[in-house]
Amino acid sequence: MKYVIIGAVAGGASTAARLRRLDEHAEIVIFEKGEYISYANCGLPYYIGDVIKDRNKLFVATAALFNQRFNIDVRTLTEVTNIDPTLKTVTAFNQITGKEYQESYDKLVLSPGAEPIRPPLPGISSEGIFTLRNVADTDYIKSFVGKKNVKKAVVVGAGFIGLEMAENLHDLGMDVSIIEMGNQILAPLDLPIAAIVQKHIRSKGVNLLLNSAVAAFEKIGSKLKVVLESGDDLEADLVILSIGVKPDTRLAIKAGLKLGTAKGIWVNEFMQTSEPHIYAVGDAIEFTNPITQQSMNTYLAGPANKQGRICANNIVLGNKHSYHGAINTAIVKVFDMTVATAGTASKHLVKAGINHQVSTTHSGSHAGYYPGAEQMSIQIAFSPEDGRLLSAQIAGFQGVDKRLDILSSVIQRKSTVFELTEFEHAYAPPYSSAKDPVNMAGFVAENIIQKRLKVFYWNQLNTISENDILLDVRSAEEYNSAHIDSAINIPVDSIRERMAELDKNKNIFIYCLAGLRGYLAQRMLSQNGFDKVLNLSGGYQLWETCTHEAEHSKKPEPLIKH
Numbered sequence: 001m002k003y004v005i006i007g008a009v010a011g012g013a014s015t016a017a018r019l020r021r022l023d024e025h026a027e028i029v030i031f032e033k034g035e036y037i038s039y040a041n042c043g044l045p046y047y048i049g050d051v052i053k054d055r056n057k058l059f060v061a062t063a064a065l066f067n068q069r070f071n072i073d074v075r076t077l078t079e080v081t082n083i084d085p086t087l088k089t090v091t092a093f094n095q096i097t098g099k100e101y102q103e104s105y106d107k108l109v110l111s112p113g114a115e116p117i118r119p120p121l122p123g124i125s126s127e128g129i130f131t132l133r134n135v136a137d138t139d140y141i142k143s144f145v146g147k148k149n150v151k152k153a154v155v156v157g158a159g160f161i162g163l164e165m166a167e168n169l170h171d172l173g174m175d176v177s178i179i180e181m182g183n184q185i186l187a188p189l190d191l192p193i194a195a196i197v198q199k200h201i202r203s204k205g206v207n208l209l210l211n212s213a214v215a216a217f218e219k220i221g222s223k224l225k226v227v228l229e230s231g232d233d234l235e236a237d238l239v240i241l242s243i244g245v246k247p248d249t250r251l252a253i254k255a256g257l258k259l260g261t262a263k264g265i266w267v268n269e270f271m272q273t274s275e276p277h278i279y280a281v282g283d284a285i286e287f288t289n290p291i292t293q294q295s296m297n298t299y300l301a302g303p304a305n306k307q308g309r310i311c312a313n314n315i316v317l318g319n320k321h322s323y324h325g326a327i328n329t330a331i332v333k334v335f336d337m338t339v340a341t342a343g344t345a346s347k348h349l350v351k352a353g354i355n356h357q358v359s360t361t362h363s364g365s366h367a368g369y370y371p372g373a374e375q376m377s378i379q380i381a382f383s384p385e386d387g388r389l390l391s392a393q394i395a396g397f398q399g400v401d402k403r404l405d406i407l408s409s410v411i412q413r414k415s416t417v418f419e420l421t422e423f424e425h426a427y428a429p430p431y432s433s434a435k436d437p438v439n440m441a442g443f444v445a446e447n448i449i450q451k452r453l454k455v456f457y458w459n460q461l462n463t464i465s466e467n468d469i470l471l472d473v474r475s476a477e478e479y480n481s482a483h484i485d486s487a488i489n490i491p492v493d494s495i496r497e498r499m500a501e502l503d504k505n506k507n508i509f510i511y512c513l514a515g516l517r518g519y520l521a522q523r524m525l526s527q528n529g530f531d532k533v534l535n536l537s538g539g540y541q542l543w544e545t546c547t548h549e550a551e552h553s554k555k556p557e558p559l560i561k562h
Contacts (some may be wrong), residue, residue, distance in 0.1 A: 011282030012111030013310030049168025343391030
């Protein structure tokens, strides 16, 4: 049996290694158009920023290792230019010798990955403008920064790689600007969690421009001028294009393989394309989202590696191992903060027509009495009918990763927020609290489902009329320091004695700093004949952050409707 794999790195390399472990006697050939077969793509920004100083540590495995340990014929700097599914051959071009030849196969695996989006803007090919996708890109950027006196950098795009590059360039001492076409950073997030991180980015002195698009680049001497569609411009010594990527489907199209609605290579549950003897994995494929049931792409190393293992199992053992899709669990360090997400954001659930409820809680990373506790904000979306957890987003400093992993597991297993209320975590004061932030998120969601808690959101304050009551239940000192316009103040500890001041016939919208005191006030009132009481999800602090960040956005955030 002869297996040919086109493209290495995460998906292709993991497929090849698993194939060998399952079939010692097969002939395995990997074609890789680049110089390197397996490297830490996610570590590239940190090498540029000198966090990772040894370039060799970026390489997970070399071609020589694959050949010696796995007996795999690795052909780097060789690009496959054509596939003939009928003859079961590929046409390969050796970039060193200039020789073109054909190679036969019994089973073929496509792992071509994705390619950076480079819009046809004037001046986009000017010196000093880079994309970051592979080791060669990294070397070019690293060399440019080392040789030039780079003082100003512009990052176009505020996705995961864009933010990582902004941080690393800032840490190298550069004046950094981020240009983002959307109204927030990190498209997989909902605006409230994104707003928390945006506020942190601005606190670092980074110029974050939202709802801004690049119209052109101009080279003026040794400098670059980044011209925006608004007519404004920025000066730069270095530009990083991080606009996004798209599936590399060129070979698949030439071979007549079916593409899906998300413009990726269509595969079935066994990673098999429309040609039964051709499989595909990684960034180039699309699959059904397990939450929305819509077709989607994902550009993450974790799913690509898992797909490679499943693909190899099915090639050698027969189509028995199903791939159940990815919920796009992802995490990124943004300066001192960490932000993570899993599942489908509320805004995308709305577009998919999926009924859901949203809740935001703020908790300490560990016990407040133990030094160093820092706040983390957790937003979850869940079904109000059965409590199924649909998404989780966290912004914080310590312990974000372990909480997100817990929530990701619940989402992936299609379990509910009720599980969160009883999740048994490892507890000691340096690590958590007796009621972990995950538990707290579950408690609040459970209260919402059981209608013990009714919530409204930061962007729904404009629905409050003059006939309604906006009630601030924080202390008088907090209220006098800052409050929402038209709010009256009755501290939570005075609610029982001052209920007569409130009209039971009016809608009462309560808020406190984070949500807990508002919930307590709501419970008091609701059990004393007040049945039109709502509590502000995420509290005053989330409202203040979102409102401040919304001022930087020209397009208002749509109201959440459930």
